[in-house]
Amino acid sequence: MAVLNINGRKVLVNADPDMPLLWVLRCDLGMTGTKFGCGVGICGACTINLDDAACLACQTPMSSLHTQKITTIEGLQGAEAQALKAAWIDLDVVQCGYCQSAQLMAACALLKHKPDPTDADIDEAMTPVVCRCGTYPRVRAAIHQAAKARKS
Ligand code: FES
Ligand code: FES
Structure with a gap:
């Protein structure tokens, strides 16, 4: 179990540490605004913001996520x-x-x-x-x- 900070909300997820964030967003949380393109870090379709920096969700394993602020297109505000x-x-x-x-x-x-x-x-x-x-x-x-x- 891990607690992610997504779009200003704490979200409890149960995913393998090697699981890329992209799949947690799309499959576990139903947040399909972040797109799957190549899955290998080439196309950029899965770009999210991690602590306000652009980041590829398909290249971000769950094990690398702790208290960082995750922003997806669903929560893009400001x-x-x-x-x-x-x-x-x-x-x-x-x-x-x-x-x-x-x-x-x-x-x-x-x-x-x-x-x-x-x-x-x-x-x-x-x-x-x-x-x-x-x-x-x-x-x-x-x-x-x-x-x-x-x-x-
Ligand atoms: S899906 Fe292509 S870079 Fe992530
Ligand atoms: S791939 Fe169609 S608008 Fe960019």
Whole structure:
């Protein structure tokens, strides 16, 4: 048994120490907003925030989790998240949507650490999240728009 801190709530889970967090979220807790893509740390679809840093849930075993703050797309809140969601809608970023939970989680972690990111900062932070629909230019524009909205 382990107690996880997920989206501001203490959650009791019973999972093998080697079990990746991704499966606990999706299968045990029914939180399917975090997506499964490759399962081997390549696609970024499973990106969550761990203590406000972007993290791959498929590469995070239960044994590594203690008191860290886990945030998933279901609990993504706060000023950065609000600005990002508004920009995402305004610029119509989403295409099929499969990667978009991860895009928002990675973007939120970026803005928390770099409130006014450059294109290079954005590319570096967002590259781990693959988008097969090629929404990269709109993702980048939306992050800039959200950063600008946060400053005004
Ligand atoms: S599912 Fe985790 S990186 Fe692809
Ligand atoms: S919006 Fe379709 S994979 Fe990114």
